[in-house]
Amino acid sequence: MQLTLVEAVNEALHAEMAADDRVVVYGEDVAETGGVFRATEGLEDAFGSERVVNTPIAEIAIVGTAVGLAMRGYRPVAEIQFSGFLPPAFNQLVSQASRIRWRTRGERTAPMVVRAPYGGGVRALEHHSEAMEAVYSHVPGLKVVVPSTPRDTKGLLTAAIRDPDPVLFLEPKRVYRSFRQAVPEESYVEPIGEAAVRREGEDVTVVSYGAMMEPTTTAVETLAEERGLDAEVVDVRTLSPLDRETLVESLKKTGRGVVVHEGPKSGGFAGEIIATLNEEALMYLEAPIERVTGFDVPIPMLAWEDYYLPNPPRIEEKILDAMAF
Template sequence: MQRDLTVVQALNEALDLLLTEDDKILLLGQDIGKNGGVFRVTENLFNKFGDHRVVDTPLSEAGIVGCAIGLALNGLKPIVEIEFFGFIYPALEQILSHLSRLRMRTQGKYEVPLIIRAPYGAGVRAPELHSESIESLFFQSPGVKVVIPSNPYDAKGLLIAASEGHDPVIFLEPMRIYRSMRHPVPQHRYTVPLGKANVIKEGKDISIICWGAMVWNVIKAADQLENTQGISVEIIDLRTLYPFDMDTIKESIRKTQRAVIVHEAPLTGGVGAELAAVIHDRMFGELKSPVKRITGFDVPVPQFSIEDYYLPSSDRIIHEINQMLVSIKR
């Protein structure tokens, strides 16, 4: 049976299912128990599973992640919630110095099946440090997988798939789409495989690679480009940033011979920079133009009045693609 769920509801259902299936799984985070989390993703799970499975922790991100690493090394499967992605900075020591390295450090003797969930991204009028898009910090950390769903169906399936692995996963949830849409989600258990992108719209002129909330801006831009200018856009939702699905990217670009990458994180050093470099390195002879990046600016996420200008809007995506096409004709 399928129901129309929001991303929040789909995640809650996935967590409920995982806690029911596996008594090694437990949740840790600030206010996730009695309050159900700041966005209510863990709502009612405390009442159903108790304070030994849904643990309200002290206000210490380093402590939460450090404890979760210890639990994972001793046979449990913790799922950590960081209230906002920008609050993860105090835990970077634990993540980058320990979590990502333990399999290598122990020559494969120990595994760390740990998921760290965090709401991320701008567009919700949140205060400073509540709208960070710093996925590239973890993208550059071998040993950690980075996953970002763009819809309720993927949110449930990707989270369940992440729980089946033996490696740590950074699972980022775009706040902007937490409750802004409803999509059909099966009630039963299913998975969306990590490392596999989703071609959500086929096209023949340009391939656009995107993820998270930006997928919906790209869809809107693609529809306008096709309806008003006859430009056929293929849209790839990356879903897993690391390891990313290069096979799907290559197959798409071989068809369109043009690539655009859209993300809301800053331009410099972003995930798009690596994707562009790999595409140029492996497919240079098949491209009709250089890879174009449409991103946030190299500044912290600004305050409310200009927050929308910071994000790559559908209008800006259309403008940048038209500029790219004009430069090719010249």
């Protein structure tokens, strides 16, 4: 079947709720209206109001309740309307959910998923377009997943719901409905912690994830057509745990690298990727690894997003810089 990314979210939730009555979905407006992006549409009709529950506007309570439900044997999937609303729940994620396995010396875990539409590109208001994935990827015990395609979304969300530990599932809303892809009807998982090589190449490794895969792919295809440049494209998919092996093997092959993400540059996740490559593949480098990121300011509203977010020309420029060194 051909699905958009947001439809793939809905499909995974339907399938897992049907397969396991421990799975419960809740959040602001997720029941009757199906959430602000309709990701949970139809779930209440299919599974009832005891398993699909609207909550007050209280993110700390939404995530804290997930910790309690997970400890009591449920598989909660909590929706935060926008990832920019996650900071009030930061304490529950960092001080509680991520530490259950460590605190109990492995006797207990917190099998829970926190879903959130993530990133810019939809002309939203303040606190609706942040890309703070690097902050959460710093937390031991918390897995962070950012899919970029409908097929990956269904498989990764299924894996996240079945995972014994807490998973923050960041859904790039810029590409919620931007394209369709063939997605298997049957249930399946994409392994958490494995990157995907989207395009094989020999000249330069270009790394990205989430909504930034779209401009990255466009830039690479343009340079291939206009200059004959043969780039390898790696989709990280999971920030924590990070698939270091795939990244290192790609850079060893190409000798050059560019990392693209939409969050601010300072302290952004590109820094972790570059540090990993420097540590494990320094002697293979032919040039410094380049970064294409957002700027060190809050993401601007409305049309100014177009200036802030990485676009194909900016990505092309950095790829050519890496090649020219």
